[in-house]
Amino acid sequence: MTVSSAVPLLRVRELGVTHDGETTPAPASVSFDITPGEVVLLLGPSGSGKSTLTLALNGLLPQAVPATVTGSIEVDGLDTQTTPVAELSTRVGMVFQDPDAQLVTGTLLDEVAFGPENLRMPVAEVLARAEEALRRVGLWERRRENPDRLSGGGRQRLAIACALAMGSPLLVLDEPTANLDPAGIEEVYGALAELVTAGDRAILLVEHNLDAAVAFVDRVVVLDHDGFVAADGPVDDVLRGRAEDLHAMGVWLPVSTIAALRLRRAGFALEPLPLTPDELREALDAEPAPISRSLSERATSESKRAEPASSATRVITVRNLTLRRGRTEVLHGVDLDVLRGSFVAIVGANGAGKTSLIQALAGVVSPPKGTVHVDGLDVGRADARTLSSRIGFVFQNPEHQFIAHTVFDEIAHGLRRQHLPDDEVRTRTESLLTRFGLVAKADSHPFLLSGGQKRRLSVGTALVAGAPVLVLDEPTFGQDRARADELLSLLSELNAEGTTIVVVTHDMQLVTDYADHTVVLADGRVLAEGPTADLFADDALIARAGLRPPPLRRALRGVRNHPELSRIARLADLPELSRIARLADLPEAPEPTPTSRSQFRTDAVETTRSHPPRAIDPELRTRSAPTATHPPAPHASGGAA
CATH class of the missing domain: 3.40.50.300 (P-loop containing nucleotide triphosphate hydrolases)
Known part of the structure; x- marks a missing residue:
């Protein structure tokens, strides 16, 4: 994507926010710009002020939510503390962490049309915007239903459609995929990818699911525990170059990156640091086995988390x-x-x-x-x-x-x-x-x-x-x-x-x-x-079932140069090379079809256009035990992304 060198669409300067009843600002002092065409990921530990910052971008805070605000925010040249929220809504489209907080009407179509109607747009344009937005998130066929009938993920997609219909040049999304299934996540990012290809809009994204987001974003801004900017730069500079720092800070990283950090401690080089399952698999296949510890050890039994005994009540x-x-x-x-x-x-x-x-x-x-x-x-x-x-x-x-x-x-x-x-x-x-x-x-x-x-x-x-x-x-x-x-x-x-x-x-x-x-x-x-x-x-x-294999399984299945890793599916198993060695004789799992990071946006757009949600096969709608094609992978505690 080509990022515009024009005047920033969003300009944040030394922003600090202290809620009524609180004494500590969060964020404390944040400065950054966003230009048209950029997709910026905002990361930070819980409590650093990410969601508060998003509420300040369209004037809801402090105009609707009482708070003390220091510093300044300008969106398209407008001061968010003095410009009415109604006017700012034409510049900033918001998708909140909780979709229920912004749904107000009785049908999906009315909900999406509500914003453009309040801008007094012609009826034909209102309906055209509403239809386009609902189709992008896969809800057009349910347009006459009540939003209350949607699942949590469905309501989140509806909230995104409402923001899309406003046509705002800056779209702010606070964990937009938190309640979505894997297929829904792909649909949402496909729609967003299509949205930003023209280069005239910008997106600020707060997201914990970096496995879905990492290929979509251009730049990363990181807030620390105290609400200050800890990093601001291109994805590669921040997520690859500062991965150890971010991990220590408690910030989410892609599962493949966490896995790579663990494997580095076990003797693998893995340079540059992988961000996606495809990159991790390719990096493992490009280097020899680690020489710092022997992989020839064998143990008498493999450690795995066992199910409760069949005699359990x-x-x-x-x-x-x-x-x-x-x-x-x-x-x-x-x-x-x-x-x-x-x-x-x-x-x-x-x-x-x-x-x-x-x-x-x-x-x-x-x-x-x-x-x-x-x-x-x-x-x-x-x-x-x-x-x-x-x-x-x-x-x-x-x-x-x-x-x-x-x-x-x-x-x-x-x-x-x-x-x-x-x-x-x-x-x-x-x-x-x-x-x-x-x-x-x-x-x-x-x-x-x-x-x-x-x-x-x-x-x-x-x-x-x-x-x-x-x-x-x-x-x-x-x-x-x-x-x-x-x-x-x-x-x-x-x-x-x-x-x-x-x-x-x-x-x-x-x-x-x-x-x-x-x-x-x-x-x-x-x-x-x-x-x-x-x-x-x-x-x-x-x-x-409309699901996807876990990211680590997608990355390690089919690793040609290190087939002993192909049976590992759990993050905490990675550093224990003696356990990896015991898996060396297990058969190699089939390799999934890779999708390169550089092609993500194009592929996401095509996926949205050509693969609508599919119905579950009626033959599977009965209770049945799954057939395992391989012995179960070992279990142990580990973080999830």
Whole structure:
């Protein structure tokens, strides 16, 4: 892409923002420019002020959200602190972290048309913009539906369509793919790639899923823990040249880059540092085996995370669960068992019924009586207090479960309901706040936390009751890498101590790294379930479910010069060369078809045009055990991207 040398479209100078009730600015002092045609990725640890910065770009902060703002922002020559938000909306199109915060009408078509209508555009142009935007995100065929009927990922695509319809020269997206399945992510980035090819618009992107974003962006701006600019430069200079620094800071990196850093410690050179699965595979094939340690060691047994023993008791049983939302049946005769002490991932495309299923398990949505039992309790007959002692639930949107006015009281509420002494409540609350890095926010209102901090608080509120089952909907949404690792390590510790963990996620690397058992949903039915490694060895199943293999598996399958690596799918297994050596005799997996980084935008555009969402094969809409083509990969804890 050719980046314009014209006057910057966005000019940020020494921007500092302090929310009402807070004393520390986040961001503290940020300066950078964006010119037409640029795609800029904004990175930083949770709490550094990324989302706050985006809210300031179109004047919502401080004009609608009270805050003290220092420094200045100009968009297309307009001062965002003094120009009305309505006028700024024609220059800055916003897609928030939470799509529900910006959806207001009764149909998808009305929602997308709402913005252009308020600009008093001719009807024909309004309808043309709305149709084009909805087609770009794959929602045109559902244009007459209510937005409430969409899945979380569907609502995010709708929010992107609303921003596209405004035609603003600067598009600001705050984690736009956080709730999307892999196919949806490809569609969104395909649409965005097509949007910026003309070179007259710019995009500022806040994103944790760098595996999807890295080939799309031109430049990276990094904020540090204190809200200052730590790096600003081209993708290669920042993500390759400063990868070790960013990793230490707790910022997300592409999975292939994290893998390469681990392999470097094991003796591989890997120069330049890979950013994509294709680059990692090519780099491994271009160098000899590391000589610093021997690969000839053999051990008597291979370490892997085992499933709970077959004799383990069932802690959750689901029998013939059919669930309706309004007039729509979203689950159809689901049967499912979850063994006590297991770590289960529930995956599937947007709209597959994942959130509906776990909400029925936790009683958030009341299931028909007799269909769901948790620890012997009939969820359809149980009261909320009794149910909370058996199963804790963490919502996809953390704000949906906050009830107190301070972070401290939010955690303490569950303990006070148990009638514990005040001293014990304070001690346990402070311990949990420390564990989740929220001590400094103890007196803040939960709604004033960053997205990542809200997520950690929501997990903390679910943990305090000590229920034997913990269910989480997208647990790493809004988290920086360090906090995601910390959270997942905590979940692993709880799991090792006997707590049953059930997560819904679109992060396939997270599933591979942590879950011993996986359930695949499609069209409201269980498509398949079984050991995680077995499921991800079945490429046909993964493709038909609308999913994608984890990034590390895509990178290492088919490594010709190092076939001993081809069976590794989990990040934490990489540095242990003695374990790698034990895999040397395993058969090499087939090599996936590569897509070069330089061709990403062109390919993404063509994918959007020629590959609309596909229906699940009806023959797979029955519960069946997957057929494993290879022995399962070893398991151990590791971070996910």
